Amino acid sequence: MGDGIGFWLEYLTNGKHLAWYASVQYTLIAALIGGVCALLFGLGGAALKRSSIGPLRLIGSAYTNMVRGIPDVLFFLFFPLAFEQLIELLASRSVCSAADLAANVGVWPPCPAANWLLTQTEYLILAGVSLGIVYGAFTANVISGALNAVPRGQLEAGRAFGMSNGQVFWNIHVRQMWVYALPGLSNCWLLLIKSTSLLSLLQIVDLVRWADRLGAPNFNRSAGLIHPDWRWAYYLALLAFFIVLTFISEKVFAALTRWASKGMAVGAAT
Amino acid sequence: MEFFAPILHDISLFARPAVFNLYFALASIPIGFVLAVFVALGKASKNPLIARFCQGYIYAFRGSPFFIQLFMFYSIMLAFNLPLWKPWGIDWFVLHPLFLGPTILALNTTAYTAEIFYGALMTVPKGEVEAARAYGMSRWQQFRSVIWPNLIRIAWPAYTNEVVFLFHATALIYFTLPVIGDQRDLMNTAGELFEKDYNAFLHFSVAALYFLVISLCIFYVFGLIYRRLMRHLPEPPRVKFAPRWMAKA
Amino acid sequence: MKRLAIAAAAAFVVLTGAAYAQTTTRIGTEGAYAPWNFVNADGKLAGFDIDVGNELCKRAGLQCEFIQTAWDTIIPNLNAGNFDIIMAGMSITDERKAAIDFTADYSPPETSSFLSAAATAFDYNALKGIKIGTQGGTIQAAYADANLKDGNTLVSFETADAALADLSAGNVDVVLADNSTNQETVASSGGALKVDGPQIPIGGGVGAGVRKADTELKTKLDTALAEAKADGTIDKLIVQWFPERGPGPYYKK
Numbered sequence: 001m002g003d004g005i006g007f008w009l010e011y012l013t014n015g016k017h018l019a020w021y022a023s024v025q026y027t028l029i030a031a032l033i034g035g036v037c038a039l040l041f042g043l044g045g046a047a048l049k050r051s052s053i054g055p056l057r058l059i060g061s062a063y064t065n066m067v068r069g070i071p072d073v074l075f076f077l078f079f080p081l082a083f084e085q086l087i088e089l090l091a092s093r094s095v096c097s098a099a100d101l102a103a104n105v106g107v108w109p110p111c112p113a114a115n116w117l118l119t120q121t122e123y124l125i126l127a128g129v130s131l132g133i134v135y136g137a138f139t140a141n142v143i144s145g146a147l148n149a150v151p152r153g154q155l156e157a158g159r160a161f162g163m164s165n166g167q168v169f170w171n172i173h174v175r176q177m178w179v180y181a182l183p184g185l186s187n188c189w190l191l192l193i194k195s196t197s198l199l200s201l202l203q204i205v206d207l208v209r210w211a212d213r214l215g216a217p218n219f220n221r222s223a224g225l226i227h228p229d230w231r232w233a234y235y236l237a238l239l240a241f242f243i244v245l246t247f248i249s250e251k252v253f254a255a256l257t258r259w260a261s262k263g264m265a266v267g268a269a270t
Numbered sequence: 271m272e273f274f275a276p277i278l279h280d281i282s283l284f285a286r287p288a289v290f291n292l293y294f295a296l297a298s299i300p301i302g303f304v305l306a307v308f309v310a311l312g313k314a315s316k317n318p319l320i321a322r323f324c325q326g327y328i329y330a331f332r333g334s335p336f337f338i339q340l341f342m343f344y345s346i347m348l349a350f351n352l353p354l355w356k357p358w359g360i361d362w363f364v365l366h367p368l369f370l371g372p373t374i375l376a377l378n379t380t381a382y383t384a385e386i387f388y389g390a391l392m393t394v395p396k397g398e399v400e401a402a403r404a405y406g407m408s409r410w411q412q413f414r415s416v417i418w419p420n421l422i423r424i425a426w427p428a429y430t431n432e433v434v435f436l437f438h439a440t441a442l443i444y445f446t447l448p449v450i451g452d453q454r455d456l457m458n459t460a461g462e463l464f465e466k467d468y469n470a471f472l473h474f475s476v477a478a479l480y481f482l483v484i485s486l487c488i489f490y491v492f493g494l495i496y497r498r499l500m501r502h503l504p505e506p507p508r509v510k511f512a513p514r515w516m517a518k519a
Numbered sequence: 520m521k522r523l524a525i526a527a528a529a530a531f532v533v534l535t536g537a538a539y540a541q542t543t544t545r546i547g548t549e550g551a552y553a554p555w556n557f558v559n560a561d562g563k564l565a566g567f568d569i570d571v572g573n574e575l576c577k578r579a580g581l582q583c584e585f586i587q588t589a590w591d592t593i594i595p596n597l598n599a600g601n602f603d604i605i606m607a608g609m610s611i612t613d614e615r616k617a618a619i620d621f622t623a624d625y626s627p628p629e630t631s632s633f634l635s636a637a638a639t640a641f642d643y644n645a646l647k648g649i650k651i652g653t654q655g656g657t658i659q660a661a662y663a664d665a666n667l668k669d670g671n672t673l674v675s676f677e678t679a680d681a682a683l684a685d686l687s688a689g690n691v692d693v694v695l696a697d698n699s700t701n702q703e704t705v706a707s708s709g710g711a712l713k714v715d716g717p718q719i720p721i722g723g724g725v726g727a728g729v730r731k732a733d734t735e736l737k738t739k740l741d742t743a744l745a746e747a748k749a750d751g752t753i754d755k756l757i758v759q760w761f762p763e764r765g766p767g768p769y770y771k772k
Contacts (some may be wrong), residue, residue: 014560014561014562015560015561015562015563016558016559016560016561016562018562019562056535062423067488068485069478069481069482069485070438070478070481070482071438071439071441072438072455073438073441073442073445074441074457074460074474074477074478074481075478077457077461077474078470078474078478080670081464081470081474082470082471082474085468085470087472115599115600115601117600117601118601140563161472161652171326171663178619184408190333194334194335194336195335196336197335197338198335198337201445203588203589207588208337208338208341212341213550213551213558215345216551216678216680216681216683216684217680217684217687218553218680219553219683219702219703219704219707219708219712220553220554220557220704220707221707222553222554222565222760223553223554223557223559223560223565223566224560224708225560226707228687229345229348229349229684229687229688231341231345231684232342232345232346232348232349235338235341235342235345236342238338238342239330239334239338239339239342242333242334242335242338243329243330243333243334246332246333246334348684348685348688348690349688350689351688351689352688352689356689361689365690421672447677448674448675448676448681448685449674450672450673450674451672451673465591465595466594468595
């Protein structure tokens with residue numbers, strides 16, 4: 001028995017497994033970048049939707065309705081590729097010679113010097129921003145609704161006290177908005193961390209990719225331990241990991257809701 | 271017109287793959303709907319065992335990514351192939367993406383829909399249920415006459431959203447399950463066409479167009495159903511300021 | 520505005536790319552095809568391709584770095600410039616030669632064979648009604664598509680590992696792959712798998728892929744390869760990674 005446990009402990013902490021555990025950082029980094037971007041895009045989108053200028057309202061409306069029609073996977077795959085192509089297109093205008101461009105019609109990139117080498121770090125940042133854009137649309141809806149839910153009387157009281165528009169907005173409107181926005185924001189955050197499982201589609205070697213490699217049956221002695229298909233066990237571990245992440249996020253948001261509802265006349269207030 | 275030629279050509283290329291996405295969605299919606307009612311009722315049950323089980327099921331499937339659920343179920347089914355499916359002779363069926371895809375999707379959507387139905391169940395007006403009990407209706411009659419109509423009306427808008435998200439989730443299926451023969455779905459096709467000529471803007475946009483159009487159709491159809499469900503309520507006034515001959519008497 | 524955008528783009532490209540793009544030669548490999556290229560128990564890339572690559576780089580005086588990339592986009596990635604050489608057990612075929620150039624082969628031309636479970640038997644002269652697994656984008660997949668499609672189901676997998684997993688789970692009946700790899704798999708499978716049926720010659724040896732424009736790099740690699748073949752280094756590596764193939768000689772006269 002002791003031999004068995006010792007073997008498993010050693011196997012589960014060999015270099016390949018340690019690389020798997022370390023790849024959690026990609027999930028967390030992508031989730032954090034995505035979360036911050038989603039909040040920024042959400043605030044921007046909500047501002048656009050409430051703007052007094054018609055065309056801006058249209059843009060805001062189109063942005064928030066985008067996620068109702070397009071799967072997040074599609075946008076997630078599209079944005080990094082499109083961004084890379086855009087940068088390479090701009091670069092090729094200045095770096096490529098006319099002869100190169102003529103010779104390479106229909107080939108991408110237009111000339112070798114215009115190629116933008118993307119490593120995992122760049123893909124990670126692009127993935128985070130793309131997650132932010134998609135979930136920013138959700139967040140814009142949530143924040144827009146929350147801004148509408150703040151009682152008008154509070155804003156009028158602020159104006160009556162002689163506060164300027166900006167003061168009313170930041171000190172009263174936004175400050176009181178959070179407690180109405182937090183349930184929706186918590187929902188968006190949970191959807192976002194679940195979407196980080198898609199990072200492997202962008203060639204980032206994340207949790208899912210490592211689980212696939214570690215679990216795939218190995219029939220070659222030189223490649224390591226010979227074992228049958230263990231992928232179901234590794235995926236079960238990933239499932240448990242995400243459920244734990246969800247659980248922790250829910251607890252954090254409950255604490256945030258308690259903080260935001262101090263002194264407010266809402267059911268969640270302490 | 272020359273600008274539209276490649277777009278129209280792409281639209282024709284994506285037509286057959288779109289059918290696969292629609293099939294996955296249509297195959298899992300009814301099953302998910304029916305099971306969700308049972309799971310929602312189970313979560314609200316007085317029996318602690320059933321309630322805990324349903325609660326745990328909903329928590330597990332809502333708390334984990336659908337992508338990983340697909341991988342996990344496929345590898346579990348594969349692990350059971352030699353001991354179970356092959357001896358029973360059903361391995362060709364059980365491991366086929368056209369069966370497995372809707373199955374896993376149905377399990378997932380059951381959890382999300384059950385949570386929506388449970389929330390709606392909690393907001394059914396208590397007075398109506400008590401009145402039904404006072405009339406001596408059985409549990410089944412109570413459910414059929416009072417609980418179910420209220421539940422479906424309250425849950426319908428959120429359920430509409432869930433169906434659209436389910437349709438979006440079908441895009442993930444062929445990333446995880448094996449591609450047999452020349453079955454393709456929208457995302458597969460977009461990826462393959464992109465690999466050939468690196469035109470990300472064209473191919474992914476056309477795939478997005480298909481998703482958008484079908485999502486709008488789902489919203490429209492479900493909107494019609496909602497209007498029918500709410501037909502007992504007065505229509506909201508259409509024209510705000512009307513000349514006298516237009517205004518109702 | 521346009522100049523600002525171009526300047527920003529150029530700055531971005533310079534910051535991320537130029538630091539090492541000129542000095543290090545990047546070699547793309549798959550990392551999921553033991554014993555050619557795989558990730559070992561320490562989490563590092565290892566295998567026959569990696570050893571040959573390091574040997575060639577040493578002789579050619581190049582600073583090399585191995586990059587792991589997906590198999591199905593490996594040629595477009597090479598042409599796009601994301602790495603400079605492909606060493607991923609890639610066979611030399613006329614179809615691939617249309618897109619890229621190859622060095623001389625560093626593994627002699629060999630056959631492909633059918634891998635199947637030990638207890639099964641098929642009539643390989645008239646295959647009907649069975650499921651054939653291959654890795655997508657390989658010469659075996661192209662062969663199966665051209666010759667074995669009628670009456671059989673072709674299943675395409677993203678990696679060779681996935682095809683083996685389905686075979687050992689009984690989900691596909693046979694897997695068509697390189698014979699040398701199959702022999703190694705059989706040797707480690709403890710009698711569960713076997714190689715059966717005809718040996719089909721597909722492809723012309725395994726070579727390193729380079730972009731068509733990189734003639735200088737190709738010459739450097741070919742010179743280094745010729746040296747390594749002449750003094751028996753390649754032979755030694757083949758015997759080390761493919762013990763089932765026999766002691767050779769392969770290249771050393």
